[in-house]
Amino acid sequence: MALRIKAEHRDLINRHGARDYPSECCGVLLGTADGELKHVVEVVALRNLRHDPRRAQELLPVADPVGETERNRFLLDPLDQLRVEKDARARRLEVLGYYHSHPDHPARPSVYDCEHAWPWYSYVIVSVERGTAKDLTCWVLAEDGGTFNPEPVEGVE
Amino acid sequence: MAVKIMIPTPLRQYVGKQDQVEVEAKTVAEALSKLASEYTELRRHLYNQEGKLRSFVNVYLGDEDIRFLQKEQTPVNDNDVLSIVPSIAGGATE
Numbered sequence: 226m227a228l229r230i231k232a233e234h235r236d237l238i239n240r241h242g243a244r245d246y247p248s249e250c251c252g253v254l255l256g257t258a259d260g261e262l263k264h265v266v267e268v269v270a271l272r273n274l275r276h277d278p279r280r281a282q283e284l285l286p287v288a289d290p291v292g293e294t295e296r297n298r299f300l301l302d303p304l305d306q307l308r309v310e311k312d313a314r315a316r317r318l319e320v321l322g323y324y325h326s327h328p329d330h331p332a333r334p335s336v337y338d339c340e341h342a343w344p345w346y347s348y349v350i351v352s353v354e355r356g357t358a359k360d361l362t363c364w365v366l367a368e369d370g371g372t373f374n375p376e377p378v379e380g381v382e
Numbered sequence: 383m384a385v386k387i388m389i390p391t392p393l394r395q396y397v398g399k400q401d402q403v404e405v406e407a408k409t410v411a412e413a414l415s416k417l418a419s420e421y422t423e424l425r426r427h428l429y430n431q432e433g434k435l436r437s438f439v440n441v442y443l444g445d446e447d448i449r450f451l452q453k454e455q456t457p458v459n460d461n462d463v464l465s466i467v468p469s470i471a472g473g474a475t476e
Contacts, residue, residue: 298473330474338472343392
């Protein structure tokens, strides 16, 4: 599997990461999938629900609400996901995966990222160091579910 | 009651690539149980070892989260649409 993504989409993700720093940003990748290739057609920035700890704790509690905040955790609002999915379906697009940022952390999935991942989705991570987007990587859950494998990213202009 | 269940992309591989499945059920619990019985590979993604719905799985009846209705005992009616919405979460630190 590989993810084909345009430079403009990468820019959008990088800018979102920089804008939301030092919080984690998140969003969805929409497009089409054929066999081994996922083509990103659109990138949609979404809210990090960890900014609303009361609601976030109702949906997916964190073990340490003081140490785990929007600065090192993200959570999508399922209502946003429903809305995006409905809109995508109407335009014959699919949810290919999601992106999020790692403020002052490398663009590598954490154990927490891995524990919360779903199969097949592409997980794009952008590292944002002191407010500047640095590396963008992509990952997909391994068949056995225990680890993430890097997913090749094909950049197109 | 004929209920439509919307299947998110990661789970479509377990239901013959369908993006929706129709089942006959009277409650959310029954609908999901029938889905998991018909497509057994779905079971481990929907339920934990104790047979409870995983916390990573959000279920919506229309636009309503079943957590705030009657959870899995929420009744369903003909032509209702249930959506399985995977919880999307992560974060930089371990």
